Amino acid sequence: MQLFHVQLCQPCLLGLERVSNHWVCRTFNWGVWGRQIMRHYGPxxxxxxxxxPKDTESDGLERKIGLFSVIIISLSAMIGSGLFVLPALAMLELGGGDIPLGGVWLAYLVAAVLVIPGAVSKSELSTAMPTSGGSYVYVQKTFGPLIGTVAGLGLWANFMLKSAFALIGFKAYLWVIEDLLGMDIDIEAAAILLLAIIVGINILGVKKIKKVQIPIVIFSAAYLFALCVYAIAYHDLDWxxxxxxxxxxxxEDVAAxxxxxxxxxxxxxxxAAVGGEVKNPERNLPYxxxxxxxxxxxxxxxxxxxxxxAVSPSEYxxxxxxxxxxxxxxxxxAVGGETVxxxxxxxxxxxxxxxxxxGILASSRFPFAMSRDNxxxxxxxxVHxxxxxxxxxxxxxxxxxxLAITFLPVHDVAELASGFKIMIFMLINGCVxxxxxxxxxxxxxxxxxxTPWPLYPAVQLFGIFGGGALLYLMGSKSLVGASAAIVLGLIIYNGYGRSRVDAQITPWETVRLMLTNSNEAERKRLFAAFYDADAEGDGQLDLDQFVSAFKALGYIEGGGPNIPDDAIVLSKTRNRRGDQLIGDVFGKGDTDKDGLISIEEFLDVAREIEPEG
Incomplete structure (x- = not known):
């Protein structure tokens, strides 16, 4: 006959119940939370x-990027195909694919409004986790390594394909350079050559990238702005x-x-993907x-x-x-002539x-961060x-x-990946x-x-539901890129990462437990506080460790520089209204009077001094 050795929990015996192959004690929880299975947790x-709170670990990369460079790098990732390729395509999209319409500026404005929640959320996340990897790090730390792997590989592929598209997307403008050189240019060969140069610049470091990008972005933005001002001043525009x-x-056309x-x-x-290289990230990243x-x-x-x-949409x-x-x-x-x-x-x-x-600067940080997480x-x-x-x-x-430039229809694949990017923006809002x-x-x-208090969590919820609306409007094609990213992530995680990462409780698991069993979520905190304070690992706390554990829980606060811990006064708890000294609480909780508090005694004391609310 198989024997079960059972240690009954205190303070009362209310029966036993078998769960799987273990006997557990059923008891009443604090207050009116009712009967449920109570278990002991180990470290x-x-x-x-x-x-x-612990200090953020450095990822080994030097912080060289200031606020101005943050803005320049961010702009350089946007002022490209969004202005030089997409406007005419967007005009046609606004007209339902048949007639180009000039109100496309409104679509750009609406899109910016929908990006605000993601930008605000990532601004907050980046100051809590100012490390390389950006969105991957936020998702991985919030939801765990499986979803993190899917997000990291999907983001890497998304940024990589967008960068590849940028290198071949300027082919419509290439004829001008061909005229100047008097020769035909193979777009794929030119893209591969430029790619090699770009990879070399990235390896040389962020300082070299800044030296290249700052004049390009400033001149590009200034040139386009000057064109607009000149057109407004000297041309008869059809407003x-x-x-x-x-x-x-x-x-519906505006939304689509x-x-x-x-x-x-x-x-x-x-x-944010290069957050580990930004100086004063708590200021420079959000701003x-x-x-x-x-x-x-x-x-x-x-x-x-x-x-x-200035130019009729039909002319585009x-x-x-x-x-x-x-x-x-x-x-x-049309505004300035052929030379312009x-x-x-x-x-x-x-x-x-x-x-x-x-694009390479940002996308390369995803595999770097994922490798760091095994x-x-x-x-x-x-690191070089x-x-x-x-x-x-x-x-x-x-x-x-x-390889993508050589063997894939980059334009089509990059567009399919856009749906996954919207999903990541939704997930980032969820992270906060x-x-x-x-x-x-x-x-x-x-x-x-x-996120400023009047906006949280409204702005995050707006980002989640707004992103969902965009996915709906994109139709089934929005799922293609996401499905590919999910399949790739599952293969890599199960084939490599799963056996190399240590299981741990994620914030998402904690939230789920808080929603389904808030009492058990608090019990886990109690056990964690006890083990953290038990420096010797002998399963007992002295007075200093006892006070440290309850400070970590937020049940009590320090009394001041000149007030010893045992003189801290508790004025109001869930179960008591009168003042009591923490030293007296410790003495009452020490039921066996050995000057130490065991885990069972600690749980009993916690029940008594739990704060209201």
């Missing part, structure tokens, strides 16, 4: 619960083409076009992200509005072949190359001794881009809600910049 069951009711189509141009703003949060979103929105709206007012079409992919040249040539148009075309090639440069092979987290960059992650990303809700059990989440 190994509580990995992931952190009650005492009805961009402001009349007929210029917008139906609200907003979903189409949403990816133009994806780069606004790309800088950089939000300022770059504001500036890019103003530039998109101004340029697309003046484009359609190529007869039966659909929308032109060189709309900036058409606009610039050619300068704009050259600028398009240079700017989109700069976009690819920023989800990818360790060589990918190697001389240049201080993750060179193998950069080279691997460059090789993948080269989950981490805020579970922060009592995961105190490492301590952002230095938070």
């Amino acid at each position: 190994e069951d509580l990995v992931g619960i952190v009650l005492t 009805s083409a961009v402001s009349s009711k007929d210029s917008f189509g139906s609200w 076009t907003s979903a189409f141009v949403f990816v133009s703003y994806a780069g606004v949060t790309k800088i 950089g992200i939000l300022l770059s979103l504001l500036f890019s929105c103003l530039l998109y709206v101004l340029v697309t509005m003046v484009m359609a007012a 079409m190529h007869g039966e072949h659909g929308a032109s992919e060189d709309p900036i040249y058409i606009f610039a040539e 148009g050619k300068i704009a075309a050259i600028l398009a090639v240079v700017t989109m190359t700069s976009m690819a440069l920023a 989800l990818l092979p360790p060589f990918l987290e190697s 001794q001389r240049f201080g960059t993750p060179h193998w992650a950069i080279i691997g990303t460059g090789v993948a881009m080269g 809600i989950v981490l805020r809700t579970s922060s009592d059990s995961h105190t490492w989440y301590d952002p230095q910049w938070k």
